[in-house]
């Protein structure tokens with residue numbers, strides 16, 4: 001079969017299984033409203049902009065100032081072209097925020113995971129990875145020369161078994177987990193995993209893409225949620241693309257590890273740095289988060305409200321009370337059908353399907369944004385409940 005026919009056949013197969021993806025062109029008006037090409041106004045209930053900062057006036061001004069002062073692109077890799085001062089300033093600020101010695105920026109959260117894991121895990125090393133970890137962790141493991149063993153979701157006892165059998169023959173060991181799992185909304189058992197890391201001389205890598213700005217009294221993330229300080233066993237990965245409303249990934253760790261990554265990670269060495277305006281926006285968002293930590297509590301408040309309404313309407317939900325509320329629907333075609341029904345009612349809520357989640361476990365992934373109007377959001381949850389109840 002020639003290549004063109006193979007592509008055509010694959011698209012038809014995806015269509016037949018309810019797995020084809022289409023893009024909707026939207027004009028966003030603020031963090032949670034958009035208008036489509038036909039002029040329909042939509043409530044966007046599935047963004048990762050958990051604090052609504054991508055439309056904050058101060059964040060936009062910071063980006064605009066940087067744009068006017070230092071241009072659009074960064075001009076090349078930081079090590080080749082020279083590093084914009086804003087990048088170093090942001091790295092120092094986020095390292096202090098996370099309680100780490102140092103930090104290093106990558107062009108995205110995806111790149112941060114791939115760059116970190118593929119650089120640190122060498123031949124003879126062992127990586128233990130949660131089965132529901134983000135694709136960027138999976139790809140980082142694949143690119144590394146270490147041996148990866150996958151453990152059942154959040155199963156610390158299983159991790160212990162794997163360590164007992166495999167740790168002695170490995171040179172270095174890494175336990176890697178999402179802090180908050182992006183498609184399930186579950187929270188990793190960090191106290192247990194950290195205790196195992198201490199006992200078996202391993203490093204704990206936490207991808208806190210969905211914890212930063214959401215969990216903990218100050219929005220420091222999943223470690224703060226558990227009351228655990230940053231320490232030498234922990235490597236924390238973050239992204240500026242979610243609660244910070246911008247773009248870019250960051251690894252917070254020891255000075256030595258940051259220095260190693262800066263000198264050896266292809267994702268840093270061989271890729272153009274983020275636009276300085278994106279970094280300026282992320283830095284302003286981080287400043288706002290530190291100045292107004294109470295905004296983080298608004299997520300908890302809206303999350304409790306959403307949970308109560310869903311329970312009252314007998315709609316099952318997943319998640320551990322962060323900003324992610326997956327509503328399980330099972331069949332892929334049903335997920336698409338429900339998303340279309342909601343769209344017709346002015347609610348933009350995507351069906352999450354394979355390969356983002358296992359086949360047969362499609363879901364609608366509702367997220368909370370601190371800037372939702374409470375009454376409007378309650379109304380949206382009511383409408384979602386009605387659509388689900390009418391289409392069982």
Ligand SMILES: Cc1ncc(COP(=O)(O)O)c(C=O)c1O
Pocket residue numbers: 108109110111113134136178180181182207209210239240241248249
């Ligand atoms: C857990 C997790 N890690 C990493 C990423 C990648 O972050 P970014 O979108 O900044 O590339 C995502 C984004 O979807 C994520 O959910």
